[in-house]
Amino acid sequence: GKSGYDHYMLKEIHEQPTAVRQCLSERVSGLERTIDVDSIADLEPPARVQFVACGTSYHAALYGTRLLRERGVTAQAFLASEYDADSVPVDEETLVVGVTQSGETADTMTALRDATSAGATTLAVTNVVGSSAARMCDHVVYVRAGPEIGVAATKTFVSQQIALALVACELTGTYDDDLVEALRALPDQLQAVLDESATRDVAEEYLESDAYFFIGRGYNAPVALEGALKMKEITYKHAEGFAAGELKHGPLALVTDRTPVFAIVTGGANPRKTVGNVKEVETRGAPVVAVTDGCVDVERYADHVLPVPESHPALTPILANVQLQLVSYWVANRLGRSIDKPRNLAKSVTVE
Numbered sequence: 001g002k003s004g005y006d007h008y009m010l011k012e013i014h015e016q017p018t019a020v021r022q023c024l025s026e027r028v029s030g031l032e033r034t035i036d037v038d039s040i041a042d043l044e045p046p047a048r049v050q051f052v053a054c055g056t057s058y059h060a061a062l063y064g065t066r067l068l069r070e071r072g073v074t075a076q077a078f079l080a081s082e083y084d085a086d087s088v089p090v091d092e093e094t095l096v097v098g099v100t101q102s103g104e105t106a107d108t109m110t111a112l113r114d115a116t117s118a119g120a121t122t123l124a125v126t127n128v129v130g131s132s133a134a135r136m137c138d139h140v141v142y143v144r145a146g147p148e149i150g151v152a153a154t155k156t157f158v159s160q161q162i163a164l165a166l167v168a169c170e171l172t173g174t175y176d177d178d179l180v181e182a183l184r185a186l187p188d189q190l191q192a193v194l195d196e197s198a199t200r201d202v203a204e205e206y207l208e209s210d211a212y213f214f215i216g217r218g219y220n221a222p223v224a225l226e227g228a229l230k231m232k233e234i235t236y237k238h239a240e241g242f243a244a245g246e247l248k249h250g251p252l253a254l255v256t257d258r259t260p261v262f263a264i265v266t267g268g269a270n271p272r273k274t275v276g277n278v279k280e281v282e283t284r285g286a287p288v289v290a291v292t293d294g295c296v297d298v299e300r301y302a303d304h305v306l307p308v309p310e311s312h313p314a315l316t317p318i319l320a321n322v323q324l325q326l327v328s329y330w331v332a333n334r335l336g337r338s339i340d341k342p343r344n345l346a347k348s349v350t351v352e
């Protein structure tokens with residue numbers, strides 16, 4: 001059941017601290033300073049990594065790409081439906097990672113099959129034990145989010161991100177003390193965000209808006225895309241996410257006093273530059289909602305601040321994402337949408 005929540009989505013948003021604990025469980029040993037993730041422990045470090053994924057899982061893949069690049073691995077993320085093993089260098093030295101919560105997405109399965117034919121080693125990062133992706137790939141890492149009933153992916157997204165952080169460490173043989181410490185603290189920090197979130201008021205204030213924009217850079221860029229996707233899916237309102245620096249290259253023309261801009265501004269992601277982008281929209285009269293750990297002074301340009309605790313630069317985006325999930329949820333709730341089963345959408349998309 002929904003355990004007293006009005007929707008599965010809200011329940012699953014609140015299950016994120018538990019989902020993260022489950023994903024970390026018995027995979028990180030502080031004593032031995034090891035990160036040991038299932039079947040990839042004996043995998044040779046690959047020459048290159050290619051992610052294939054769709055929708056929310058693609059956003060997790062973009063996040064994973066950055067984690068690997070920071071550790072010196074050549075990594076790229078592809079929309080699974082656009083992956084073409086003939087036009088990218090894929091060979092025996094390539095690890096192709098399918099990120100798919102359901103493990104059944106047709107586009108992702110096709111990409112994984114192409115990669116296999118081209119000689120790549122494949123890894124499924126999935127939530128569903130025994131799913132098609134889990135069975136067809138050479139290796140599998142389960143994200144252990146528990147069952148997700150709401151069509152809009154929430155806790156599976158967070159679990160994918162955590163699993164990819166572990167995969168990045170494992171593949172590169174790096175035990176990153178700061179990251180491990182921050183991962184351990186993350187469940188309680190997620191809980192704190194859930195307990196204190198003021199998103200209901202923010203949602204109420206911007207219910208009548210024409211469109212919602214989301215901006216962030218670095219690790220926050222995929223979260224900006226994800227914030228917009230969630231908003232579209234469950235509210236049926238126009239929403240778009242951009243890497244913060246891209247705003248001035250076109251989308252700024254859409255910004256008015258009827259388009260709230262959600263800016264994710266956290267440490268480690270050139271926050272000062274993002275504040276510059278916030279000023280650009282504020283000057284044009286757009287309401288600004290800053291989701292921030294307080295690393296720089298963005299408050300003075302913001303109409304609302306949704307705070308997140310300080311964490312590792314790779315993990316603050318995960319905390320920020322919770323605030324964005326809740327904003328979308330409350331907007332959809334007030335508009336009376338079919339939150340757990342939005343129109344035209346299905347939990348797993350088995351056609352190409």
Ligand code: F6R
Binds near residue numbers: 099101108152154
């Ligand atoms: C959005 C959502 C979809 C899925 C996409 C891929 O909330 O759930 O965008 O992420 O259809 O699904 P999986 O991860 O099952 O491959």
